Amino acid sequence: MLRDLRRIWAQALAIALVLGCGIMVLVGAQATQSTLIQTQAAYYERHRFADVFAGATRAPEDVVQAAALIPGVAQAEGRISFQAVLDIAGMAEPATGRILSLPAAGPALNLPLVRRGRLPDPDRPDEVALAEPFAEIHGLVPGSRLRGVLNGQLRELTVTGWVLSPEFIYTMPPGAMMPDDRRYALIWMTDAAAAAAMDMAGAVNEIAVRLARDGDERAVIAALDRLLDPYGGTGAYGRDRQVSHAFLDGELQQLGAMAAFMPPIFLLIAAFLVNMVLGRLITMERAQIGLMKALGYGRADIAWHYLKLALLIGVIGVLAGWGFGWWIADAMIGLYGDFFRFPFIIRDWGTQALVISAILGIATAGLGGLRAVWSSLKLPPAEAMQPPAPPSFARGWADRVLTRIRLRQTTMMIFRSIIRWPGRAVITLFGVSASVGVLVMSYFMFDAVERLADSVFQQANRQQVTLMLAHAQSDAAVQDALTLPGVLHAEGAYAMPVRAVHGHRNRLTALQGHFPDAELARLVDDAGRVVEPGASGLILPEMLARALDIRAGQVLRLEMMAPPRAILNLPVAEIIPQGMGQEAHIAAAALFDAMGSAPQVNMIHLSVQSDRMDDLNAAIKETPAVAGLSDWAEVRRQFDATLSENLLTMVGIYTLIGVLIAIGVVYNAARIQLSERSYELASLRVLGFSRAEVGYVLVGELMLLTALAIPLGWGFGYWLALGLVGAMSTDMFQIPFHITRRTFALAALAVFLAALGSVMMVRRRLDRIDLATALKARD
Amino acid sequence: MVHDSSPLPVFRAEGVTRVYKTGTVEVWALRGVDLRLAEGEMVVLLGASGSGKSTLVNILGGLDLPSGGRVFFRDRELTQASDRQLTAFRRDHVGFVFQFYNLVPSLTARENVALVTEIARNPMTPEEALDRVGLAHRMDHFPAEMSGGEQQRVAIARAIAKRPDVLLCDEPTGALDSKTGIQVLEALHEVNRDLGTATVLITHNAAIQRIAHRVVVLADGRVIRDDANAERVLPAQVSW
Structure with a gap:
């Protein structure tokens, strides 16, 4: 068996890699997903992440007690939260901050995790703790100072520590599309200091609630809404509408979709390939099989011999898939770790995915092999020991058409071979179009993002700056704004x-x-x-x-x-x-x-005016009527930076996968062609055909199939992209569905080159064929 | 009649040797062969299995290169030719006929011949070539639909369609019964007679030797006999 494996090692490897791709995606996505789910759950649990959130304009403190008494509520906590404009040393434009109060008795819900320094001292009203990402970017270590306009008053604040919170694993500034750790700060301040700054003594404007084990979220939300209605309640909502949680959940959902969506394609292709290669191996070994039967080996012995080979390919594929899957999981977890702010990661190896993928992978190879093995068993020994009869070619309607258009005979050979073995052509078509499809889907992500960026930044928002006013004003304020510098x-x-x-x-x-x-x-x-x-x-x-x-x-x-x-x-x-x-x-x-x-x-x-931005920023820091500012160029930079890193990784992985399928399919098809037709192709050389002319027969057939597969792959990719849009779209946003010609062209080009490279590798073997021996050896 | 009077032979081989190395073992397939083939001549190469007949014909046909010695086609030295030149030589000057026909199974008889006429300089039509070997009525059949003798005649038609200068036949009747074999020999004989194509015919069937102008016998990589036939017979008169 190992001898057989050595003979077909390149083909076996190509199949194992295709199989491995499917398993890689399954294991990678599942391991990432379960790691994030476990990390999220542990973080929420340890830091008592609330279940229901509600806001009000100003509610007396005792509504918190009332909220705790709502049936189904285990715990309730109130706080004061408001926006502030910050002046950070070394930053021309103002930053925006959200100030959150810490209860005097110490927080009981959404516990901040102190990463450095300490929380503010209740006796020092100017002390604040900052969210770690913002503090890190600006180097605001404990003891540093910053200035902020709090409720229209300029205040000097001292940093005491860096904090992470389960509420802000993913932080979106209000009105923004992307996290902006440079210009958006979360600031924790003692209750007394916040109340003093906002004239909110004895009052709160946010309530967080943790549900009892059997608490009914909807009932609690309704009760909270009723409770807060007299105080300007802004509507209670569950975790599903909490920005950080909703984003994280959306991401987890996408990983799940990826694990379910992609692997079946690869497994199917791998099964076909195993069938093709093993079928060919068995054809070449008919004589040996006949001999073994004649010597008295049972069908089961022979079948097991070949099946073992298929299973071995399966095992190699599974192991490769695990390895790459873990590697990808590591890379993706690394990316998510940067994107989402987890204080720790609980790594899960995706044991379930490992077991499932092993079963799927080995079963795929086994099933693919079974069909090929079955045909070998049906041969009576005497017939098996004869060389196979020359294939007969029938004249169907397609053949009549071909004869009519008077092709060159070498071209005719290509068409006849496709017509004679349509099943094989279909496998190649299917495999190559799947590869084009995967690439179209992956490059489509760029299209979607570009479209999105164009729509948001070029079409919809053409302003450089948006000022958020502290209070609504008459439209005379627009005239006033014209007097600002630049x-x-x-x-x-x-x-x-x-x-x-x-x-x-x-x-x-x-x-x-x-x-x-x-x-x-x-x-x-x-x-x-x-x-x-x-x-x-x-x-x-x-x-x-x-x-x-x-x-x-x-x-x-x-x-x-x-x-x-x-x-x-x-x-x-x-x-x-x-x-x-x-x-x-x-x-x-x-x-x-x-x-x-x-x-x-x-x-x-x-x-x-682009050269007056600094003047404008300086003026705005001193304008109390302005509560915040969005610099759209900066928003765009953030958008590009965040997406390009994530996208490049994902697209890189998918490109690798798509190209691997194309190589696996085309290389195997070419090797099988070569082994079946080497006699015929050597005959052409003898007749005086040049290497290139003979190579054309081999290369031409596969490249013709590749060319036919490309439009099919476009269709397939269109469908995959549509599926992706469905799987990735959340309540928060929907990916625009628009595939550019560039994407179709790039996918086609990549697959065409991969296919050409694979065939040319096989063509080099054709060039090395020794004519004198090739003509003698009839298999 | 022997055409020794021709000033320039079609083929001239001088001291040709061919050594195959398999691992540490050296196998001498040819041990210094001298041979001339005149224009229009038909030579039968006779010898036991392993005597070096096929090796010699492969070298003459530009399918293989000798380990030593020189081979000339007219005034061109084949032993100095590149792979590209050898391909062009086969394409323009040589017709091959093999024991197992070497037809392309996916092409009909006519298309198998057309394969060659499409790349030849001055070919006859596939129809004419097939007519010469008596297969005008089987032109649109695939190899799998023809008998062995018919397939071999298609191979001959394919070999002669380019009007080659030389026809090299390696055991053309080896896979055929005697009746079909004789039909194939008749086809070769007619081509030699009517087109004047110099023909080398390998066989280990001694009965066939009488149809040639000359008989060369190889044994153990050497020419051990090179005799002109005083009297040729027609293929129909041969039997085995």
Whole structure:
């Protein structure tokens, strides 16, 4: 058996690698997923991550006790949370911070993990602890100082320590699309200091709740909403709407999809390949099989001999897959470790995946081998010892067409071979198109991100800077903004957190009021169309409409979560495709008409002279009316940096996989061709055909199949990408489905080159054939 | 009649040796062979298995290179030729016929012949070549649909279709019964007679020698006899 394996080692390796790819994805994704799930669970448990979260404008402290008494609640804790603008040494633009108060008795929920230094001293109101990522970037070690505008007052703060929290494994600044550890800080401050800064003594504006073992989350959310309603409650929500948790969960869901989605393709191809190669090996060894039978070996003995070979290939594939799977899991866990902030990692080897993949891998190879072995058993020994009869070629309709178009005979040989062995051609087609498909799907991720970036940064948000105002103001504020240094153009906007209610469904979202003739911040759908909200009615993105189960023409109830806390009932005018969109839109005139108030703005979008950004930043740090600022160039940089690292890794892995399949399939097909037709091809050389002309017969057939497989692979890739969009889309966003020609072309090119390389490797063997011997040796 | 009067022979081999090395063992297939083949001549190479016949014909046909000695095709030295030149030599000047026909199974009789006519300089049509070997009625059949004798005649048609200068036949009747074998010999005989193609015919069947102009006998890698036939017979008169 080892001799057989040595004979076909290159082919066996190619098959084992394809099989290994499937197992690699399965093991890699599962090990990563279970590592993250276990780490997440342990982190949540040890640091008492809350189950339900709620906000209010200002609620008396005793609502926390009342919340703890709600049936199903095990524990409740209140805190004060607010935004602040920070002035960090060495940073021109202002940073934004979210200040979180620490209960005087020490936190009981969402326990911060002190990584360095200590928590602030209750007796020192200017002490703060910072989230580790922000502190690390700016080198704000314990003892460092920073300045912040807290509730309109400039304060000097002293850093006491660095902290991580299960609430902020993934941190998104409000209104941003990506984490921004440089410009967004989480700041923990003692309860007394926060209350003093915000005039909130004896009050809280956030409540976190831990459920009892049998607590009903929905009932608790409803009870909390009722409890906080008189105090400007902004709506309670479970972990599923908690940003950090929802993102992490989305990521875990994607890993699960990857583990379920990809491996079957590889396993199927590997099974076909084992069948093909073993079938060929058995054909070459017919005489030996006949001899063994004649000598009295039973069918089972012979079958077991070949089956062992298939199983050995399976075992090699499984082991290679495990190895690569762990390696990939390590790489992915490393990436996630950077992206998500876990204080520790509980590594899980994905034992379940190991067992499943071993069974699947070996069964795949075994099943592939079984079919080939079966045919060897049917041969009577006497027939098996004869050389196989020359294959007969029938004249079907396809053949008549070919004869009619008068091809060169070497080309005819290519077509006849495909027609004669359609099953084999189909395996090659299937394998190569799968490889094209995998590449299309993987390069599609770039398309999606580019599309997204283009839509968000080029089409929708053309402003350089967005100012968030501390309070809504009349639209005269836009004129004031024009006086800030470097500002070329200013546009007001109005945004308000709302709870959208339709029937029994509701969603927390935002309502955007659009002023007419906006040039900077526009509403753009996935097709790139600029949508101008009409005179009345709401525009909803598809995903929000689906979540609310609402159609155009129906009325949506919007409850504002901040003053003036208006409740509006507005008809839905239009539903637009918008993958990243979660917010409801309306014309400003219609909005203020419905609210019965004069036009207001609470955001101002600016276009700014690029060389005056520093002046603008400096001015804004001193403008109390501005609560925060978004620098869109910086947002774009963050977006690119975060995505490019993740994407390159993923796309690299998928490219490797796609190319490996192509090589595995084409190399095996070429080797089988060569071994079956070496006699025929050597005859051509004898007749005076050059190496290149003979090579054409071998290379031509496989490259023709590759060329045919490419459009099929495009179709397959389209379907895979569609599946990917479905699997990766979360409640938070939907990947735009748009595959560029570049992606199709790149996938085709990569596979074409991989196939060509594989065939050329085999062609070199053809060149080395000794004509005199090849003509004598008839197998 | 022997064509010794021809000034330049088609083939001239001088002291040709061929040594195969298998591991540490050296096998001498040819131990210094001298041979001339005149234009239009038909020579039968006779000898036991392993006597070096096939090795010699492979070297003459440019399929193999000798270990020593020189081989000329007309005034060109084959022993100095590159692989590319040898390929061109086979394509333009040599027709091969083998024991196992070496037809391409996926091509019909006509297409097997067309394979060669498509790359030859001055070929006859596949139809004409097949007609010469008496297979005009079997042109659209695949090899698997033909008898051994028919397949061998297709191989001959393929070999002569390019109007080669020399036809090299390695045991062309080896796999055939005597009746079919004679049909194949008749085809070769007619080609030699009508087109004047110099022909080398390898066989270990002594009965065949009488159809040739000359008989060369090899044993143990050497020429041990080289006699002109005083009187040739037609293939139909041969039997075995």
